[in-house]
Amino acid sequence: MGYYFYMPTVLLILGTILIVFAMKYVSGAVQARSQTANERSYRTLAEEAHSAQSQYMALLSSIQASMSEISARLGQVEKILKDVG
Numbered sequence: 001m002g003y004y005f006y007m008p009t010v011l012l013i014l015g016t017i018l019i020v021f022a023m024k025y026v027s028g029a030v031q032a033r034s035q036t037a038n039e040r041s042y043r044t045l046a047e048e049a050h051s052a053q054s055q056y057m058a059l060l061s062s063i064q065a066s067m068s069e070i071s072a073r074l075g076q077v078e079k080i081l082k083d084v085g
Helices: 002-084
Strands: none
Touching: none
């Protein structure tokens, strides 16, 4: 009679242990996938930021060149006005 209670109890304990380890394994796998997805997302974001920064630097260089040209022309206009006046 004791055998009928002993085996299901042992199987229940072993099954519980097996389920706990399986859940831990699945949790680790899900976390690893999530971390990989996050790293890809951050890498993509960093590449986009670098691209945008490069475009802004090119635009800033263009603006600085235009400002230098405007300053040179303004200097010429001032010189002409001084010569006339």
